Each structure stands twice: as structure tokens, then as C-alpha cells.
Amino acid sequence: xxxxxxxxxxxxxxxxxxxxxxxxxxxxxxxxxxxxxxxxxxxxxxxxxxxxxxxxxxxxxxxxxxxxxxxxxxxxxxxxxxxxxxxxxxxxxxxxxxxxxxxxxxxxxxxxx
Amino acid sequence: xxxxxxxxxxxxxxxxxxxxxxxxxxxxxxxxxxxxxxxxxxxxxxxxxxxxxxxxxxxxxxxxxxxxxxxxxxxxxxxxxxxxxxxxxxxxxxxxxxxxxxxxxxxxxxxxxx
Numbered sequence: 284x285x286x287x288x289x290x291x292x293x294x295x296x297x298x299x300x301x302x303x304x305x306x307x308x309x310x311x312x313x314x315x316x317x318x319x320x321x322x323x324x325x326x327x328x329x330x331x332x333x334x335x336x337x338x339x340x341x342x343x344x345x346x347x348x349x350x351x352x353x354x355x356x357x358x359x360x361x362x363x364x365x366x367x368x369x370x371x372x373x374x375x376x377x378x379x380x381x382x383x384x385x386x387x388x389x390x391x392x393x394x395x396x
Numbered sequence: 397x398x399x400x401x402x403x404x405x406x407x408x409x410x411x412x413x414x415x416x417x418x419x420x421x422x423x424x425x426x427x428x429x430x431x432x433x434x435x436x437x438x439x440x441x442x443x444x445x446x447x448x449x450x451x452x453x454x455x456x457x458x459x460x461x462x463x464x465x466x467x468x469x470x471x472x473x474x475x476x477x478x479x480x481x482x483x484x485x486x487x488x489x490x491x492x493x494x495x496x497x498x499x500x501x502x503x504x505x506x507x508x509x510x
Contacts (some may be wrong), residue, residue, distance in 0.1 A: 317497075
């Protein structure tokens with residue numbers, strides 16, 4: 284069936300470096316994508332979203348890139364900080380046929396000093 | 397400006413008991429979603445509700461699980477006759493009626509079935 288998956292389950296980066304978290308999706312009809320950050324024991328926290336009519340969107344220290352040709356999504360975090368350590372989920376939705384976000388399994392980001 | 401509220405944060409039940417999980421959406425949000433998260437997995441959609449109306453319950457198990465969002469008060473996810481496999485974190489999310497598709501999540505209820 285259709286699925287959203289992440290390339291790597293864990294990512295370790297040094298403080299100050301840039302982080303790139305990747306996500307592949309298989310539903311070509313998906314038109315809305317969100318990145319969430321989840322810290323231990325907490326709910327997912329919205330980071331940034333992007334619609335399928337865009338290929339790049341920037342926020343504060345974060346950039347989301349969308350490549351519809353290969354159905355790939357990435358989250359770039361600039362100057363990674365210890366507070367960025369968390370599990371990051373991408374989620375996708377087809378706004379024409381459903382209401383539910385389809386989540387991937389998550390990538391654990393560990394920022395080392 | 398309170399976010400999505402969920403209670404209890406932790407709930408312990410013995411097999412066969414009932415679990416009731418509550419969710420109050422963000423102020424001004426009229427749509428509520430429930431998701432379940434098993435350890436080291438992503439969130440799985442269960443049900444989508446508006447006030448007094450279930451819009452989509454395609455992710456809800458057919459038996460023992462029910463959800464409501466009354467005109468007044470919080471949304472309730474009810475699990476009857478719990479089994480150990482129901483142990484999970486249950487998250488509620490809300491969104492505005494006419495805003496983007498962005499859903500904002502609560503802190504979750506961690507259910508442990510003994």
C-alpha cells in the first residue's frame with residue numbers, strides 16, 4: 284500500500300553542523316507535507332509544511348525541499364543545536380481524498396557537543 | 397493561548413477495564429483527530445471528528461473503540477475491555493475549519509494495560 288518512509292532511522296551530528304533528514308513517499312497524489320519534531324514524552328510539534336506546488340520553503344533555521352519527480356522530501360536544519368535532538372517525522376496528506384496525516388516511522392537526531 | 401490539552405497524561409488499566417481519554421482542542425479549532433503511536437513507530441490515524449459528527453473513522457478498530465466530540469466539552473476516545481495490545485500513546489490533534497491542513501498535537505495520553 285501507499286506509505287511514507289524515512290531513509291535512516293538515526294542521525295548523529297555535531298553541534299553547529301547542518302543536519303539533513305530525508306523522507307520518501309509513495310503516494311503521488313499527496314499534495315501536502317509536514318515535518319514534525321517529537322521530543323521524548325511529548326506530542327509532535329509542528330516545524331514546517333509545504334504544498335506540492337512548491338519545491339522549497341524556508342523557516343527559522345529550517346528548510347524543507349520537495350522533489351515530486353522522485354517523491355522525496357528533506358528537512359535541513361542549519362547550525363544544529365543540542366535542543367534539536369529529537370525524533371523527526373515527515374507526514375503527507377492527499378487533501379482531495381482524505382483527512383488523515385500519514386506518518387513515517389521517524390528519524391532520531393542526536394546532536395553531540 | 398493554550399494548546400491542545402489532553403488528560404490524563406498517563407493511564408494504567410487492567411485487562412478488561414475501560415479507558416477514557418479526553419482531548420480539548422485549541423481555542424477556535426473545531427476539528428479533532430485521534431492518532432495512536434506504538435513504541436518506536438510513527439503515528440497512525442484513528443478517527444476524525446467535528447462537533448457532534450464523526451467525519452472519518454476508517455482507522456478505528458471495529459470493536460471496543462469509540463470516539464465522540466459533543467457540542468459542549470472535550471472529545472472522548474473510549475476503549476472498552478482493554479487488552480495489552482492497546483498499550484500505546486494516544487495523541488489528539490486539532491485544526492481550524494478554514495485554515496491549512498496543519499494539525500497541532502497535544503502532549504498525548506500514555507496508556508498502559510497490565
